[in-house]
Amino acid sequence: MTDLSQPARTITPKGHLGTRVREIFRYRELLVNLVRKDLKVRYKSSVLGFLWSLLTPAMLLVVYYFVFSVLLPGGIPRFPIYLLSGLLVWNLFNVGLVSGTGSVVGASGIVNKVWFPREVLPLSAIGAALVHFFLQGIVMVLTLLAFRHPVGWTYLPLLPVALVALLLFCAALAIFFSAVNVYLRDMQHLVEIALLPLFFLSPIVYSYDLIANRLGRFAGLYLLNPVTPVVLAFQRAIYGNYSDVVHQFPFWWYLRNLVFVIIGSSVLLVISLSVFRRLEGNFTEEL
């Protein structure tokens, strides 16, 4: 009966980040189960289930194809593919952050009754968004195959790095906002509104060069938005070989930007974990 693998647990206002991270890791199975629950609940009584995750981007592609390639030709050629390669990234970030922010408040039922590392909640929200990301990735791949689109093979190794960068950044923000949201329920709405300008600050519906050229020497400023390097890497790898209307930088340029994002996000993550830790003590009183 005695399970000595279970270490002693000390609950106190003081605590180390290391033990905390270890605890989150020990609860990884809960993370997976919460993601699974999230997806199951979402598609529980719908006939098509997971197909819905594929149909939305597919419909988007069809509509954009008609609008930008048939009705209003010009601009970026094969615009739907360009758009989707950036939108894939944005959807992951957007859905992960919004649902992550509401995750602790949404799970008040279990937060008030059972102990587990609460950081698992925002992380599982991001996990669910990641699953959708891969589902939409399938639509992307199918579209690329249908158009026999030339993929930038040499840039493909950027994609996992970009994904890690985005997940780190998203996790840092989601953990921070999910804790603040317990005390200040406005956070949820604030985050949603802040995401709107951020979307247009990222080169998703237009090309990076459009802004960078205007900024001239200050083009680096544009890259301060951590989502931008990730979007750029995806666009370069998926779309870039097709048309040089969009940015054509060497491999190391993308990589360097992504490494900056990873470093910055890691620092941010450490900060938000300690903020979370500090705020967590009174969750039960506020929920």
Added chain:
Amino acid sequence: MAAAVEIDRVSKHFKIYREKYTSAKERLIHFGRVPHEEFQALDDVSLRIEAGQTFGLLGHNGSGKSTLLKCMAGILQPSSGSVTTVGRLAALLELGAGFQPDLTGRENVYLNASILGLKKGFVDKVFDDIVAFAELERFIDTPVKHYSSGMYIRLGFATAVHVDPEILLVDEVLAVGDEAFQRKCLDKVRTFQAEGRTIVVVTHAVELVRQMCDAAAALDHGRLVIEGDPNDVIREFRERLMAGVTSLDEVGREMATSELSPFWGKVRIEEIAVQYPDPERHNVTHGEPLCFDVHLTSNEPIDDVVIGYAIYGPMGQLIHGSNSHLKGVELGVVDGPRRIRFDLGSLPLLDGTYSLTVGAHTLSGLVYDHWEQKRRFEVAAGGRDEGMISLPARITTD
């Protein structure tokens, strides 16, 4: 012995808001200052619960006992001090917490178990036991939103006790569910005791502590009043209750009566002692006689004393009640201590926990003292009849 739970100088204060400003606008208007009062729920509490002990935590409502339990469970973080627990811990605070209505019972068991920190491989092994314990074999693949509240609680309890906890925290949940289920819960808790697991029970049911616990502690207004042998703790707890440190649910009724009756306290009930036929066995089986002794005392000679009693069933129904006058017994003058024996004869009752209310009053009904359902007795009738009353029923056929 090793400590399973070590509580070291734990304090907890809550902010009590008169108004709650949770939106940014309101916070801005009030410059982030929210009018509040500090409430000290726990004040420098230190406790050590040894591994394998069954520990009772007594206290009236608002004494901080549930707060302390939540600190042990890790749900609340102490404002200062620390709580260290060694071993897997399961808290029966609210059964079925975190069940997802849209998921099936099976999916919820796995989800709930992983919230409690278990691996899938382990749950696979005990899954059938959980379902059998909850008696939900037929409904395990039905979404729990279609469950009755009883089924919901059964599944929650079954999951919680099958996660192989080394420390079990119980917060009066044993008072929920139907009677058969309560008994099942108690049985399970007893099995845990026998297996040497650590159990912490939070309650104000003194009898439960006396029967089950190896050690106990009493809290009063957030402070630890006494810890040690359950009997000492219970006595101290009682005295404090009587000394006016009262809670509404336990003695509120007496308080209310005391305001009405000018004779309150002239005759006091010192003790009501249930006399089981076999003192080793804390229950009475079908057909056995049951007695209880009422110990009275008075400081001055009082000649107008009637003792009334009532027996309540497990769900609080009045089963039987009478008094000394109706039974044709005149108590005469009560001066100093006096013992009165009530012989109930053989009880036609079926299994369950029954409670006893005793009151002392004048013939005209003015109350001297009143113990509302403070004593309980167990009936273990055996047999398979359902309900409360045993009837000599016979079935014939032609």
